[in-house]
Amino acid sequence: MKYTHSVNEPMELLVDNHAGVYSYHTLAQQYPLYVTDGVVTGHKYIDLATYISHRTDMEGETIQTVFHPENEEWCENIEYLQYHNTLAVQASNGDYWMVDAIDGDLFAVNPMAVWDNSAETYIMEK
Secondary structure, three states, rough: OOOOOOOOOOOEEEEOOHHHHHHHHHHHHOEEEEEEOHHHHOOOEHHHHHHHOOOOOOOOOOOOOOOOOOOOOOOHHHHHHHHOEEEEEEEOOOEEEEEEEEOOEEEEOOOOOOEOOOOOEEEOOO
């Protein structure tokens, strides 16, 4: 299953804030997730499960546990994967759309979109 997208949209909602602390867990259950981590992944995207299995600091984690709020490390896992690496979903055309959290909602961000500081949102450059 790949993420279905609208090519011209700068970002699309994946999980809304009603999921609360379960947002990232819900995301991981609904979509295949991918990570790029520089030299660790050869500057390519690899699936999250493979990435987790290669991380000694995430020993014992699985897709079902890595973001689950009952996991004592869930916040640290989110912070590490979201802010120190690039967590993404793969679009139906094969592009990787970065996952970003904005006001409690999780969005897929079009790889062609840029952050607009004045509007405080992603936009498509023309």
